[in-house]
Amino acid sequence: MNAPQRLRRPPRSARLPSAWLALGVPWLVGLSACTETPLDATLLQADDTPMVSDLPKCVSPAPELEHVYLIASKPTARCLRSGEVTDIEGAAAATGYTVELVPCTGASDQEWLLLGSATQMHIQHVDLGLNLDLEAGSLYDGTEALLYEPHGGRNQTFSLNRLADDSHEIRAVFSDDSCLEAMISGENSVELHGCPSVATRIFPYQNWFFSEVDCDE
Numbered sequence: 001m002n003a004p005q006r007l008r009r010p011p012r013s014a015r016l017p018s019a020w021l022a023l024g025v026p027w028l029v030g031l032s033a034c035t036e037t038p039l040d041a042t043l044l045q046a047d048d049t050p051m052v053s054d055l056p057k058c059v060s061p062a063p064e065l066e067h068v069y070l071i072a073s074k075p076t077a078r079c080l081r082s083g084e085v086t087d088i089e090g091a092a093a094a095t096g097y098t099v100e101l102v103p104c105t106g107a108s109d110q111e112w113l114l115l116g117s118a119t120q121m122h123i124q125h126v127d128l129g130l131n132l133d134l135e136a137g138s139l140y141d142g143t144e145a146l147l148y149e150p151h152g153g154r155n156q157t158f159s160l161n162r163l164a165d166d167s168h169e170i171r172a173v174f175s176d177d178s179c180l181e182a183m184i185s186g187e188n189s190v191e192l193h194g195c196p197s198v199a200t201r202i203f204p205y206q207n208w209f210f211s212e213v214d215c216d217e
Helices: 018-022
Strands: 068-073 078-087 095-102 112-116 121-125 131-134 145-148 158-162 168-172 178-182 190-194 208-212
Touching (some): 145 190
Antiparallel strands (some): 095 145, 121 131
């Protein structure tokens, strides 16, 4: 059964201002670089002198099922983790969790296990055993992501679309071409929004790096 409507406060979500990016938001703190491949300049948008950063340690160009990763937002320089307990109205499981974007430390609450198949993937929080879930079973743009008990529903099913810099879009399989997008404010850090409509266009707020945990590098 899909997760029902969560009790929520008025949304306060907004994208990261481009002016912040122009100031040079630091890249993934605590994850040393292991390659000279630069990020592309799209994350700076209109800046005349693009900031170039190395890829974070152990970024996987092809994340594998049954492997554990840190999931890092490209332009915000932050990792996805479990957030606060949140009430779920009318659900079999009365509570779930929000998700947050925080500085990357490699802590266990930032670890995610990929399950299912490449075309119908479930992203599970290692510590909690809960799946990344689109609120209230919704597949519409603006829907918040949260953590909820695994049920295999359409709103817990994703696929990865690899981009030129080895980051990935996280696409909601059963939506009308929508991707998970990093937000900079609000009670929740990730929402569903339309993917770029042109194949050659990259929208950095929807780009995520998968950094393998306990790699040998």
